[in-house]
Amino acid sequence: MLGKLMRKKPIVQEVTMSDQIALLKSRKIPAHVAIIMDGNGRWAKQRNLPRVAGHHEGMKTVRKITRTASDLGIKVLTLYAFSTENWKRPKVEIDFLMKLPGEFLSTYLPELIEQNVKVEMIGNFSMLPDHTKDAIRKAMEATADNNGMTLNFAMNYGSRRELVESVQKIASLVAKGQLAIEDIDELEIESHLMTAHLPEPDLLIRTSGEVRLSNFMLWQLAYAELSFTDVLWPDFDELCMFEAIKDFQSRIRRFGSVEGEKEA
Template sequence: MLEKLMRKKNTVADSVVSDRLESLKSRNIPAHVAIIMDGNGRWAKQRNLPRIAGHHEGMKTVRKITRIASNLGVKVLTLYAFSTENWKRPKLEIDFLMKLPGEFLSTYLPELIEQNVKVEMIGNFDMLPDHTKRAIRKAMDETESNTGMTLNFAMNYGSRLELVETTKKIAALVADGSLKIEEIDESLFATHLMTAHLPEPDLLIRTSGEVRLSNFMLWQLAYAEFSFLDVLWPDFDEKCLLDAIEEFQLRKRRFGSVEGEGDA
């Protein structure tokens, strides 16, 4: 009897999500959604579990959110998976985190291919362990021709490092005479970022209640709308994403201009 009631409850919940999804799709969907996935460790601690259990549960959330974002028509979903600062964590935790891409992609790659999702990565690829690089490279190669949503993992990524490396590339062009200093502007600078081929994020979501960027896409987020949610990443579900996108659709994006009566 209980099992039957649970199935009925889940069916009703799925129907509600489906109806909301279709309603939101008829309005302005953010082309690029970036998410700082925070709170795995706290989720595990609340349940007296090791931190790695939270990371494993968070991996399941990645699957759910990837699927619904793709269904919504999001063009790019960038997930902050591992920062350059995360190397300071305990070795056991780092080793587990480095295994997660292989586990996630080996489990869900067929599903991503079926959904026409293209896998990409930004960050320092060379510093990753060989098994992590193999898993990511395999997923990128096998989804290279997909034309649907881009699932972009920020892995071993730090925005300050990206900005420094971009500056070095441009300085080298000036040094060898192929670029004049007066030719450097925002547009040129952006073409040398890791995200040069992607649209800038329209919406940034951070889970866990923390209100900071943590060295994530500092250039690219200049005019993004921010949504800081008091929910831990493993508990972030389809409804949470739909709520964030619905709030985004209600906001007026001015990009520095003044529009509308009474605007400041």
């Protein structure tokens, strides 16, 4: 009796995170990625949890995506953490949100330092509670000499307010005779924005299915590629980030011209 023919199981090559990162890095990586982290409240509601539970879970996602962005070689990661409009939310939620920077930075600051990440912030710093300011200031001072990725938190930030302040600064220079009206151009306006020292975002990601900018970096995003996903921020993981980068690399960026090149 013939024995049964034994078939060898095919060898399945598991694609690791490192493999995927290496593949993405073999093509053009966006220098600056901005993210509107949306959906924390809905994530909590789906689980019958208080909204603050969603914000706390979202904080863990910040850690994952920061590490992933750094590994990918992204130069700047700007996270929309708290807008000027968010002050309209219930006080208990605002108080919790103002405590998150302290908790996040106290927990993960050693890791950020190890990864050579530099912490910065854009927004109205003066209006934040003292404990929030202290946490952010401490992280900025501790990472000031790092020269890896910049983790830029947009806290108490509103783009329209930023533009108003830029115009006010320019008007003051004109009034003092230090700047001629005919010398006001795009570069002059940009030089007075909070992001003057940073490259403009190449890619904007917004989670949770909302498709709007919500007063975020209106000037800076003029030619950014926009990526919208239904995934809620607490569920946004490394694979979601990889997909957004892959999509970015497949697009042709023309910047208003007829010809363009893929980001590959």
